[in-house]
Amino acid sequence: MTASMSRRSLLAAGAAATFVAASAPALAQTAAGATPDRAAILAAMKRATAFMTDEVAVGGGYVWNVLPDKSRRWGEIEANPTMIWVQPPGTATVGHAYLDAYHATGDEQFYAAAAAAADALISIQHPRGGWNYVGDTAGEESLKQWYGTVAANAWRLEEFHRYYGNATFDDAGTAEASQLMLRMWLEKREPRFKVAVDKAIAFVLDSQYANGGWPQRFPFVENGGAHGHADYTPYITFNDDVAGENLEFLIYAYHGLANRNRGDARILDAINRGMDIFVKTQQPQPQPAWGLQHFPDTLKPAGARTIEPQAFATHATGTNIKSMLGFYRLTGDRKYLERLPEALDWLDQVKTPQNLIAPGRTHPTFILEGSNTPVYIHRKGSNIANGSYYADANPNNLIVHYGSFRSIDTAALRQELAQLTAMTPEQATHNSPLKARPGSLNLPKYFTLQDVDVWDMSTDARKAAAAHPGRAAELISSLNARGYWPTPMTTTSNPYRGPSPKEVTGGEYQTTRVGDLWDTSPYQTDFPVEAISTQAFIRNMGDLIEALEG
Numbered sequence: 380m381t382a383s384m385s386r387r388s389l390l391a392a393g394a395a396a397t398f399v400a401a402s403a404p405a406l407a408q409t410a411a412g413a414t415p416d417r418a419a420i421l422a423a424m425k426r427a428t429a430f431m432t433d434e435v436a437v438g439g440g441y442v443w444n445v446l447p448d449k450s451r452r453w454g455e456i457e458a459n460p461t462m463i464w465v466q467p468p469g470t471a472t473v474g475h476a477y478l479d480a481y482h483a484t485g486d487e488q489f490y491a492a493a494a495a496a497a498d499a500l501i502s503i504q505h506p507r508g509g510w511n512y513v514g515d516t517a518g519e520e521s522l523k524q525w526y527g528t529v530a531a532n533a534w535r536l537e538e539f540h541r542y543y544g545n546a547t548f549d550d551a552g553t554a555e556a557s558q559l560m561l562r563m564w565l566e567k568r569e570p571r572f573k574v575a576v577d578k579a580i581a582f583v584l585d586s587q588y589a590n591g592g593w594p595q596r597f598p599f600v601e602n603g604g605a606h607g608h609a610d611y612t613p614y615i616t617f618n619d620d621v622a623g624e625n626l627e628f629l630i631y632a633y634h635g636l637a638n639r640n641r642g643d644a645r646i647l648d649a650i651n652r653g654m655d656i657f658v659k660t661q662q663p664q665p666q667p668a669w670g671l672q673h674f675p676d677t678l679k680p681a682g683a684r685t686i687e688p689q690a691f692a693t694h695a696t697g698t699n700i701k702s703m704l705g706f707y708r709l710t711g712d713r714k715y716l717e718r719l720p721e722a723l724d725w726l727d728q729v730k731t732p733q734n735l736i737a738p739g740r741t742h743p744t745f746i747l748e749g750s751n752t753p754v755y756i757h758r759k760g761s762n763i764a765n766g767s768y769y770a771d772a773n774p775n776n777l778i779v780h781y782g783s784f785r786s787i788d789t790a791a792l793r794q795e796l797a798q799l800t801a802m803t804p805e806q807a808t809h810n811s812p813l814k815a816r817p818g819s820l821n822l823p824k825y826f827t828l829q830d831v832d833v834w835d836m837s838t839d840a841r842k843a844a845a846a847h848p849g850r851a852a853e854l855i856s857s858l859n860a861r862g863y864w865p866t867p868m869t870t871t872s873n874p875y876r877g878p879s880p881k882e883v884t885g886g887e888y889q890t891t892r893v894g895d896l897w898d899t900s901p902y903q904t905d906f907p908v909e910a911i912s913t914q915a916f917i918r919n920m921g922d923l924i925e926a927l928e929g
Contacts, residue, residue: 415851420923423855424480425488427916430862431473432492435911437463438516440470440499444868444910447861454513456533456899457872459525461517463499465510465552468914470496471559475826476917478562482824483924490566497563500556501575507598508582509546509553512539519544529875533900534763535780535892537684541605546582547596548616553582554624558631562822565635580632583625584649588675590659591652593621595672595683606767611683614672615656617695618683623702626653630812630833637818650813654706657699658714666748667721668696680748685768686756686781693729693742696722697787704795709813709833711804719796726789729753735774740784745770755783761888761895762879780892780900812836828921842925851926854919864919868910870901 435445440463442454451457454464463470474496481489503514515522526542533539538549546553557579564572586597592615596603603610616622633646660673662680668691670680682689700722706715729746732753743753755774760766768778777783799807808814812833823831823840831840859865872893879897888894893902 413852414848414926415855417927419855420851420926421484421486423858424484424920424923425486426862427858427864427920428477428480428488428492431916432495434861435863436495436499437461438499438502439495439497440464440503440514440516441473441496441913443468443914444866444912446908446910447865451874453870453872453901456536456539456901457529457874458513459515459517459521459529461521462513462515462525463503464513465500465503465556466512466550467552467555468917469552470499471552471555472827472917473913474500474559475555475562476920478559478566479825479827479924480920481566483927493559493563494569497559497572497575500559501571504556504575504578505546505582507546507585508578508580509548509586509597510556511543511546512550512552529899532763532875532879532897533872534766534879534894534898535686535778535900537605537686540763541603543596543600543603543612545596545598545600547612548586548593548621548625549595550619551624553579554628557583557628558826561628561632561635562826565822576632576636580629580636580646583629584645587625587649587652588615588656589652590615590675590678591654591656592616592660592673592675593625593653594675595621606685608682608685611672611681613675614681614683615660615675615678616672617660617669617699618671618687618692620698620702622653622656623698626650627833629653631822631836634812634815634818634820634836635822639818642817654703654710654715657703657706658718661699661718661722662691664721666691666725666746666751667718668693668725668746669699669722671695686778688745688747688754688756688770690745690747690754690770693726693744693746693787694785696726697785697789697792700792700796704792704799707799708807709811711808711811711814713804716796716800719792723789723793723796726787731784735784737784739786741789742785742787743774744783744785756781758889761884761886762897763894764879764881764897765883766888766894776889779890810834825921825924827917828924839928841928842921846922846925850922854923863911864915865909866912866915867907868912869903869907871904871908872899872901873897875899 442452442458442464444453474493477489477493523542530539560572560576560579564576587593594613595616596612599613629646629650633642660669660678661667671687671692672681672683674681680691700719703715729751731740731742745754754770756770756778758768758778812820820836823835825840829842857864873896884895893900
């Protein structure tokens with residue numbers, strides 16, 4: 380559950396930093412603002428793609444960062460040589476970038492690369508249709524070995540401490556892969572992609588509770604808890620926009636797979652129930668808010684990882700308010716607006732105390748049920764074997780890898796609510812994909828140039844702001860002799876060195892991103908090294924596509 384690991388957050392972060400080793404003529408060209416011709420841009424895209432497919436891919440799939448000598452590879456955690464990553468910006472996101480390049484150029488090299496990425500995902504698709512965070516081209520036993528060693532010792536990444544053997548909606552991996560399968564099927568109607576997308580749709584439909592909520596993982600496993608805690612993965616999950624990602628994919632599928640202007644009634648029903656769970660889980664007064672997870676039976680807030688206590692979550696509440704404003708635009712049904720003023724008033728009641736206010740700290744993250752008391756997250760120990768997380772009322776010495784404070788713009792939410800409240804349902808639903816005839820809208824042309832959503836259907840979905848005039852020349856000149864953009868890798872991790880010791884080792888790890896030398900969690904380094912980055916590749920390819928589009 381990494382807040383930063385989704386395509387939309389990656390694309391919103393801006394252009395990737397790249398080591399530039401350009402020749403003087405190239406720099407002069409950039410300074411002059413000249414744009415290379417189409418042939419030069421296409422040649423750079425093809426060379427960068429060839430390097431990725433021929434040198435970086437493993438069975439057609441990708442991780443996030445690879446050292447130039449390929450001695451170490453990382454996704455969210457260090458990966459074995461045979462592993463591929465599903466979480467963005469992994470295999471599916473790279474596949475989307477290739478397909479975008481194909482749409483921009485018509486060059487079959489890019490389609491072949493996209494198909495190879497999709498095939499890699501098909502090879503690790505769960506039989507029920509979803510995806511795990513990762514897969515291993517060497518098979519399940521190899522993956523279990525990794526879970527029992529590298530992953531098991533990543534102290535702060537609790538979602539990796541157990542091999543579930545199922546699939547997850549967390550971190551948009553299943554949504555990202557499902558959307559790629561849909562795009563691939565619609566592109567050339569190759570049957571294997573239709574099989575994969577049908578399985579993905581079945582996974583989303585089968586995992587949905589009757590009340591409309593989605594769990595974090597599916598199918599459910601017995602005795603799925605960890606560290607002495609109950610298994611939270613069957614709980615209705617809002618964290619990391621699980622419901623929003625599923626709704627987006629289902630709306631794309633509702634139009635993309637419509638047959639003779641008839642949409643799949645099962646998909647439409649799932650969409651409506653998926654929106655309604657937001658209404659059902661909003662709690663009554665005096666705390667009309669949401670948690671990150673909710674119990675499927677009582678619909679009350681539930682805890683999850685040990686860094687996520689059973690409490691209301693202010694950022695989940697703000698996100699759900701934003702989602703419900705969107706649901707009114709989709710449907711014109713005012714039930715999605717009715718209780719939003721209550722939620723906004725509650726957010727104002729639980730603002731960060733005056734003595735703790737700082738930039739980015741408008742609200743404490745967690746508010747206890749029944750008291751409106753904020754709690755903050757701490758840890759003690761030095762690794763997974765001797766350490767633990769806990770919540771209390773002390774706002775000092777907080778963990779830094781999970782925010783105990785959030786930034787929520789309630790004024791902007793109130794303004795949007797007022798604007799939508801003043802609209803008639805007909806006005807609000809203008810251009811709504813749920814009001815359009817099934818099959819009348821196409822998927823966006825591009826998926827990696829900006830943060831796309833269902834409102835971009837039947838558009839190019841290009842960036843709102845153009846890159847600076849010299850960007851294409853800069854990218855062409857900085858593509859190195861091997862064919863990749865050297866990128867500073869600002870995070871690293873300790874190599875796995877065996878099971879973590881039960882004795883606390885020296886040092887203070889309350890406020891660090893990593894514990895002792897046995898902790899395999901990623902951390903920010905003061906000494907970045909050069910790496911091959913999928914994130915940089917995706918962004919740079921997007922900028923070159925924009926240059927082609929003019």
